Amino acid sequence: MxxxxxxxxxxxxxxxxxxxxxxxxxxxxxxxxxxxxxxxxxxxxxxxxxxxxxxxxxxxxxxxxxxxxxxxxxxxxxxxxxxxxxxxxxxxxxxxxxVSGIAELISAPVEGSAPPQAAAVVSPAATGPAYENGLQKAGYTPSYLFEELGIPERTGAAAVDAASVEAFELVVTDEAVPEWQGLALIDLEAGKSLQEVKEGLGIGDYVDDPTKxxxxxxxxxxxxxxxxxxxxxxxxxxxxxxxxxxxSFQDWLVFLHPAQAQYAVKDRNGAFRLSGGAGTGKTVVAIHRAKHLADHHPDSRILLTTFTKTLADSLAQNVGRLDPGLKQSDRLDESRVTVAGIDSVAAQVWSKASPEEQAGAFRVVLGTPDAAATSRSSDKEWDEALEQVEHKLEPALANPTFLGQEYLSIVLANSVTDRDGYLTVPRGGRGTALNRMKRIEVWKVIEAYRRICRSKGAVSYPELAALAAAVLDQRAAGAGDRPFDHVIVDEAQDFHAGHWLLLRALVAPGANDLFIAEDSHQRIYGQKVPLSRFGIQIVGRSRRLTLNYRTTAQNLAFAVGLLSGVPFTDIEDTAEESADYRSARSGPHPQLEGKESLSKELDNAAGWIKAWSNDADFAPETIGVLVRSGKQVDFVVSGLLERGVSVQKVSGDKEAHPDEPVVMTMHRAKGMEFSKVILFGVGEASMPLQWALKDLGDAEKSDALLQERSLLYVAATRARDELVVSWSGKPSELLGIGA
Structure with a gap:
């Protein structure tokens, strides 16, 4: 055989x-x-x-x-x-x-013809703006690149001599250049050290063995x-x-780059954080991490969790794709590997708690055992509280956005149950300052909110997460066991204080307890809260991925451009850069197309979809039309149908089916990818949504705008190959272009 x-x-x-x-x-x-x-x-x-x-x-x-x-x-x-x-x-x-000991398939010159590799990697004349070639800046030469890595001098010369981004991309993405060589050049050009590149690719001191x-x-x-x-x-x-x-189109979803393998398999003394931009492979590492722990710690209990049910379903599918034999479940205690959304985990912990445990949790979180959690509260209860209480708060404070964030990030995060506790609790990280008198007024509204919710038997999702955490902490204090030995978190940037309380309660501090994958540039929900506040220490145990595997260099440049000039910080409030993100793929430049009317914008979208669909080998479901709101989804679906283009609406937990392009909100597209993407309706009235900014204070408005920018970045990075951005009337201010 x-x-x-x-x-x-x-x-x-x-x-x-x-x-x-x-x-x-x-x-x-x-x-x-x-x-x-x-x-x-x-x-x-x-x-x-x-x-x-x-x-x-x-x-x-x-x-x-x-x-x-x-x-x-x-x-x-x-x-x-x-x-x-x-x-x-x-x-x-x-x-x-x-030099490297890596297997390669290369083309040899045919007698009487030019060497194909030479023809493939010749640098073109610069077509874009002049740029500072990182290889030249670091002093790399073709001979040095060959001596240290084994990159042929002809390829090295083309990369070192590249006078534009386009010229460099042509070299590193050419089919004649082995992929590992292209990736090594990308990392070196981006400023990584030679040693880092070698370690990432597993290149040591290769010695030829003459006995073999x-x-x-x-x-x-x-x-x-x-x-x-x-x-x-x-x-x-x-x-x-x-x-x-x-x-196929789904390959990269479970492909683990050699440079990422160490993060999936290395043992850690405690919590570990892996950050990186969209498409850099954080989710892939998380999936491989779950498999590695399951394979090498056969008696351990593992949780792989994320922000939404849709994302959790995607994780479960990819775990199955990676290892069809690995038993998993979305229910606690049914399998050694649990894959579930974090709110589902909270609900399951709470539903299995005894009445005594629930009463104790209510006392810890809400200050009274006399409560219930039969339904979920919303902003409506904040509006009711503001109407019932006589207060002296200005509009920037007397709104559900500020109050909800204050309640979640300060009150719930610190288990504050009375006015005295609120008056003395530190408020670090909250942009809006409150003196003592304002705190007193805010607490009046919070008390009313809690009273209203208690009368309805309602708690919010963040409260439910905090209650579930309190249940688990009580069990542990009574010599009980934590539910898991290892917890892996994806999309951690969107987790709120209630989630972090629960995550800390799900697993005891120790070796390989928490693996946290996050990207601050993709924070489209929630508020940043320092992890140390919840007993999660990651100082010295944090790494960052910068190489994008999904998006072409052209689309990535556009998406990163949306973030430029705007300060982003990670979940530890440390400045997060985006300028060093790189892609190993090349493709057409994004098309930015403004139209006079919505009708003409729909005509334009229909034209693109029809053109893409003319390719007999192209899968229609890999076309995504992404919009800002659910109302826009319905409008676009009907508008395209009128133009002879049949598409499918995907919302909530509904999955896309084959053979039709997909229309969904940008939020729903989180965690997904498409070959071709149209960002539809990116106009000044839609992004940001003007009504959502009304009456917000400066700090809350600034954060809301940051999340809108992140949402547009998320949407743009859903495209693997082609990206079209369209609007009618004036473009969104977030695009940074004129009308």
Whole structure:
């Protein structure tokens, strides 16, 4: 029986051919000597290992045969038309990089023609504004890049000499350049040290072993962490089928870059935070972290949680995609691995608490055991409290936004239950200052709010999370056990104080207790609260990802531009940068298109969708039209239908179905991705929503605008390949352009 390694991208064949390729590889694994495979070596070659095999009368597979061990090992490099397959097999070389020890498939020059790699990486004339090439600034030379990393001098020279962003991107994303080399150049250009790059790719001091055959060296090189960027080993028939059928739009969702592996597998003495921009792979690391802990700590209880049910469902799907055999559940105590939204976790803890435990929690959180939690409160109760109480608060303080944030970030976070406690509690992090008299007036409203909610048997979602935390803390104080040994948190930037109280209560402090993935630039809900306030210490245990795997460099530049000049801080209130985000992918520039009317903007959107849909191989459900509000969703769906474009509305927990483009709010799109995205209605009246800013104080208004900017950034980074931004009338101020 033969073993097979597949090269990334080699299985990108259409549906009619995919089954034949899979059948060919099945038979190859089973018996590579079968006459029906027609495995033939090349008469002229640059690599004696090169072979082709018959897929059907028209197509042949390109293979490289290694003899290293008791069974033959084939590297599958793709299926091509007969003549093209022969040419590729004759001119390709599977080799070990002499410096890094990484396996590479490179093209050798054909006699009488120019070297294809040279043609591929020649830098074009600068087409964009002049920029400071980070490689030049650091003093890197082509010879040094080869000596230290094994990057060919021709490729290194093209990168070092690049005079524009476009020129540099052309080098690092070219198909002739192995992916690990492109990523190394991107990181070096962005300012990472050579040592950091080596560590990220797993490059040590490679020493050639003369006692091993060339095939044995190649077999070993294919196991290198960085080789896995381009080569996937198929252990058996099931692996073959999975790889062939699943290399698609969803690939990157579970792909772990070698530089990220350390974060997924390394043991920590306590809580650890991983930050990074949209598309940098934080969620992928979190998923792999859950699998690693499950595999290596078989008796442990693991929670993988996030902000919403929709995001939790996505996490569960991707955990299943990564390891179909890993048992998981969204219910506590049903499986060793629980994947659930944080509010669902709170509700489950509370529902399972005894009446005595609930009474004790009410006393801790609300100051009285005489309460109930049969329904959920909202801003309506704040409005009622303001109407019932005679107060002297100005409009900037007498509104549900300020009061709700104050109650959550100060009162609930510190378990304040009476006026004296509120008058003395520190308010660090709150932008609006309150003197003693104002605190007294605010507490009057808070008391009324609590009284109204108690009369209705209602608590807010943040209160429920705090109550659940109090239940767990009481159990632990009575020598009870915490529910989990390891908790992994995704989208942590949106978690509020109640959530953090609960997270700390779910797992005891200790080794590998909390793994926190977050991006302050994507905070579209909630308020920042220092983690140390909840007994979560991450000082010295925090790292940041900067390489984007989802979005093209052009789309990323636009999205990051939305954040420029605006101060962002992380969950520890430390300044967070965005200028060093980089992408390893290239594509068309975003299209910014203003129209005279909504009707013409709809015409424009319909035109884009029709043009994209003309591609027979394109999946319509990978087109996303994102808008600011739910009302806009309905308007766009009906407007596109009138123009002959059928789309699907996705809201709440509803999942998108195949074969139709998707229309949803920007909030609903959080955690999702599309190949093509239209940001519709990004006009001055829609972003930011003007009514939402009414009567807000300066600090609250500033934070609301920051969240609107983050929302637009989130929406823009949903696009993998193409991005269109449209509006009618005047554009949003957040775009930073004129009318």
């Amino acid at each position: 033969a073993s097979v390694t597949l090269m990334k991208g080699a299985n990108k064949v259409d549906g009619s051919l995919k089954g034949k390729v899979l059948d060919f590889l099945y038979k190859l694994q089973e018996d590579d000597t079968s006459p029906g495979l027609h495995i033939e070596p090349m008469k002229t070659y640059k690599d004696s290992r090169a072979r082709t095999g018959r897929v059907d009368q028209q197509f042949r597979a390109v293979l490289f045969k290694l003899v290293a061990g008791t069974e033959p090992h084939y590297v599958y490099a793709g299926t091509y038309n007969h003549d093209e397959a022969i040419k590729k097999a004759q001119t390709s070389i599977l080799t070990v990089n002499p 055959s060339d095939d044995e060296k190649l077999a070993e090189a294919l196991k290198h962490p960085a080789s896995k960027l381009e080569f996937t080993y198929a252990e058996g028939f099931e692996d073959l089928e999975y790889v062939i059928n699943n290399e």
